[in-house]
Amino acid sequence: MRVAICGIHIESSTFTPYRSSADDFAVRRGADLRDRYPFLTAGAPLAEAAEWLPLLHARALPGGPVVAGDYAAWKREILDGLLASGPVDGVLLDLHGAMSVEGLDDAEGDLARAVREAVGPDAVLSAAMDLHGNVSEQLFDACDLLTCYRTAPHVDVWETRERAARNLLEVLAAGRPVHRALVHVPVLLPGEKTSTRTEPAASLYASLAELEARAGLRDAAIYMGFPWADEPRCAAAVVVTGEDGAEVSTAALALGERLWAARHDFAFVAPARSLEDAVGEALDAGEGPFFVSDSGDNPGAGGTGDTTAALAAFLRAPAVRSAERSVLIASLVDPATVARARELGVGAHGTFRVGGRIDARPPGPVELDAEVRHVLDDGEGGATAVLRSGGLDVVVTSRRTQYASAAMFERAGVPLGTHDVVVVKMGYLEPDLYAVQRGSVIALTTGGVDQDLPRLGHRRIRRPMVPFDDDAPRPCAVRTRTTRVAEAPAARRPEPVPGMPGPGTA
Ligand SMILES: [Zn+2]
Structure with missing residues (x-):
């Protein structure tokens, strides 16, 4: 055959x-x-x-x-x-x-x-x-x-x-x-x-x-x-x-x-919250890591991976600014910011404008006074930089990617377990993250893969359709x-192989 x-x-x-x-x-x-x-x-x-x-x-x-x-x-x-x-x-x-x-x-x-x-x-x-x-x-x-x-x-x-x-x-x-x-x-x-x-x-x-x-x-x-x-x-x-x-x-x-x-x-696989409530719950949680899924911009479903609402929200939190709580955001795609971070070098401080370049929805690019913590070349995210501002570490990549495995976090020098809160561009947590989480919420952020489907304004799907309509018929x-x-010519029939029924026995 x-x-x-x-x-x-x-x-x-x-x-x-x-x-x-x-x-x-x-x-x-x-x-x-x-x-x-x-x-x-x-x-x-x-x-x-x-x-x-x-x-x-x-x-x-x-x-x-x-x-x-x-x-x-x-x-x-x-x-x-x-x-x-x-x-x-x-x-x-x-x-x-x-x-x-x-x-x-x-x-x-x-x-x-x-x-x-x-x-x-x-x-x-x-x-x-x-x-x-x-x-x-x-x-x-x-x-x-x-x-x-x-x-x-x-x-x-x-x-x-x-x-x-x-x-x-x-x-x-x-x-x-x-x-x-x-x-x-x-x-x-x-x-x-x-x-x-x-x-x-x-x-x-x-x-x-x-x-x-x-x-x-x-x-x-x-x-x-x-x-x-x-x-x-x-x-x-x-x-x-x-x-x-x-x-x-x-x-x-x-x-x-x-x-x-x-x-x-x-129903949602984890508690679903507004972004504001998700930030509050994450920062009040006990021992981490506590995961927040920035779900509306999940590149694992088609999001651009560069919306900035979650970054801006955590940056505003006093407990993060004072570094009383440690938060990791992984990741945002922004090749220009990575290039600038590499130019400045590890240990240097600078003002960056992060994200919001592909999907420019508000708040758009976020200004970040930060120290360059790490730079690396990673297979999936390409050239990558980790920036630190107060208690916040942000992983910025030059290619769209998703931080879905423990190995990726390790390669970037920010292993899972080193931050109280980890914000991921994801929906449900992938297995490595799920295994170490001490709590998680899905933040219902906006983006190309908004979890609040009716908010997106579909016009061409068949209707009625749940959840766009209250109900739909059986x-x-x-x-x-x-x-x-066609009956396979005997010459072309395979010999029976282990684990596979032979001809006529399927
Ligand atoms: Zn799938």
Whole structure:
């Protein structure tokens, strides 16, 4: 079996002034792309079960809509690669599901449809996605198999991609029809309310394994959808695939209804506060670190990473000015400030204007009389400086990034645990931060990924939709498609491999 691998992975807010371009992406091709997948390392069962054709994969930190020409160039390269590869039996589409492209409403659907046209109707397309992705009718129709993560924060990304690859090979090997069903659910919520750390998402996602164990069902996926784009496709969805068409439809509708029934039960994963209240609570808290999520500008969802409301608010606090309380802000992107800090050198004092250059919403650039504490070159944030003013340390980077791991804080010379309060541009806390927190709040700041969704002014999503409307009706439409998988010639059938059922046993 010959299976191509390709995809583009980004989450784009359409409410940010930022445009994501080729400079923001890491692009992998050929052997370098194959090395991305732990389950394709030499000797791994899946590695040997097919001839893998790694074409192109582009991945970026969440941002804004992708520049149209950059998307078009990668799409062209993928299609040319498919053409040059000759006939393929399958394609593993490694996607996010919430990419926006300038002038295009359904980027992943556009890409999948083009791939489908390039490989013809007989190849099997399997999409591995983020649960914050959307499933448009176009994407659903173009792919034979679709699945997504089952944890948020996402700790099962490789498991998910491996499952998508395994499903693909099993379906090809079985040579029997496979059915899929899509149910859109009129709910669109921020990830901070649908984390699998809390109910009702924990139980919903936990139920998928049990569903899959039923005869005739292969895979079940719950997509929460992406709330920070104003596109008609943005909504929650469930997708079920399997060999028993009737069971697949019944299970998809039941799962969609279960998600809908929980629609009013989703709540923030941590206490949510106005910025002012978050500052007060953080500075009054006992032993740290106490985390404040500057959630409206979370670059992990598409925020610019340079709004300054939180910086200004902590700077005003007397306990911070007097250094009675220590506060770390990580991070803001501002290459000009980093350049000036490096010019002055470690230990020097200066007046800086920090942040507010990409997203200039009030208060805009903040004036900071500060000492340059550290300068460094970091892979993710590029040239970086740490500035100190009173009890406040601010990490300033030259590239958009997110301080999400303990290692990043250590590299910047500000390890977690050395400040009473840590302010992060994030929503729910990523695992390393969650593990050391002694308390946390989500500050409902404004920005490109505002948690207060109705404040953003969506105009193009389907309505009614919770929480934009008080309520929305129970989902009742099931979209179904069937793939007639060609019986694989015996010569092309894989030998049974450990951990993977042989032909006909899936
Ligand atoms: Zn996600």
